[in-house]
Amino acid sequence: MATSQAVIHNTESKDYDAFTKLVSTAKSMCEVCGDEGCTSVMATAVPFFKEISLVSFSCEGCGNRNAEVSFCGELPECGVRMECKVAECAHLNRIVVKSEYASIRIPELDLEIPARTQKGSMNSIEGMLSKMVAGLQEGQATRKDSDPQSYAKINDFIALAQSFATGAKLPFTLILDDPSGNSCIQNPYAPAEDPFNLSLIHICRCRRLLTCRSRWSPYH
Numbered sequence: 001m002a003t004s005q006a007v008i009h010n011t012e013s014k015d016y017d018a019f020t021k022l023v024s025t026a027k028s029m030c031e032v033c034g035d036e037g038c039t040s041v042m043a044t045a046v047p048f049f050k051e052i053s054l055v056s057f058s059c060e061g062c063g064n065r066n067a068e069v070s071f072c073g074e075l076p077e078c079g080v081r082m083e084c085k086v087a088e089c090a091h092l093n094r095i096v097v098k099s100e101y102a103s104i105r106i107p108e109l110d111l112e113i114p115a116r117t118q119k120g121s122m123n124s125i126e127g128m129l130s131k132m133v134a135g136l137q138e139g140q141a142t143r144k145d146s147d148p149q150s151y152a153k154i155n156d157f158i159a160l161a162q163s164f165a166t167g168a169k170l171p172f173t174l175i176l177d178d179p180s181g182n183s184c185i186q187n188p189y190a191p192a193e194d195p196f197n198l199s200l201i202h203i204c205r206c207r208r209l210l211t212c213r214s215r216w217s218p219y220h
Contacts, residue, residue, distance in 0.1 A: 028057065035061035046097060046122075048190045050182075054122065069120035071099060076181030079203040084174045084185045084194075089167035092126035095186040102178035104128075109161060109172065120182075125174060129165035133158050179203060 023042045030037040037059035045051045056067040086092060098104065099120045104113040113132075123131065136158055143151040163169035176183055187194040 030057075030059035030062060030064050032064040033059065033062040035059055037061070037064070046095075046184070048187065049097065049184045052097065052122070066119075067121070069097065069099070069122050071120070071182045079179035079181045080176075080183065081178075081201040081203060082176045082183075082185050084176075085171050086125060086164075086174060087171040089170070090188075092165070092167055093124050094188060095122060095124055096128055096174070096176065097122045097182075097184050098176065099178055099180050099182035101180040102176055102183040105175040105177075106164070106172055107175070109157075109164060111161075115178075126165050126167075129161055133161050133165065136161075 023040065025038055025040045027036050028039045029035075037057055039055065039057045042054045042056075043051060044054065050071065053070045054067065055070065056065070058065045084091075084094070086094075096104075098118075100118065101115050103115045105111065121128075136154055140151060140154060140158075143154065160169070164172055174185065176185060189195070
């Protein structure tokens with residue numbers, strides 16, 4: 001195993017390049033083809049949020065790649081529900097940190113990604129939409145012959161999602177709901193208030209009741 005290290009402690013910097021990191025790499029077997037691939041682990045401090053671990057795998061043999069986010073430290077006392085209005089192309093670059101317990105909704109797209117259907121992830125809003133579109137496009141060739149009606153509906157959905165991802169159709173609203181509290185939407189204006197912030201609500205996990213009134217967070 002090859003390892004390079006640095007101290008991690010800067011959660012209040014806005015500069016992603018200034019993050020201090022701990023990266024380790026190890027050889028591991030690919031679950032798809034059985035060849036030897038490479039697993040990398042990177043720990044990083046997300047500005048105004050917390051420390052997270054990024055675990056990625058790549059296989060040169062079959063091209064299989066995947067990535068997952070895990071969370072360091074104690075579980076937050078409350079869950080969170082965040083809403084953010086994406087009104088300009090620049091807002092598509094906002095980073096979304098999503099745990100496996102988070103659900104995501106975009107009402108204008110009639111889209112809901114339920115909790116525990118995906119691994120933890122960190123991506124831009126544009127990247128999140130583009131990845132979803134790529135996943136839908138993979139099965140379209142088969143659907144075109146086997147289920148033309150579904151093919152047509154999914155094609156329409158893909159076209160609309162692409163228009164959001166490229167900024168051709170704005171605004172839209174991103175809603176993130178995470179009872180674990182381990183998710184966030186980046187506030188690029190931090191530590192100043194986000195002028196496009198809609199709401200941040202803290203939720204009691206035990207009864208799913210609101211325990212705190214809406215307030216501004218430096219990360220949303």
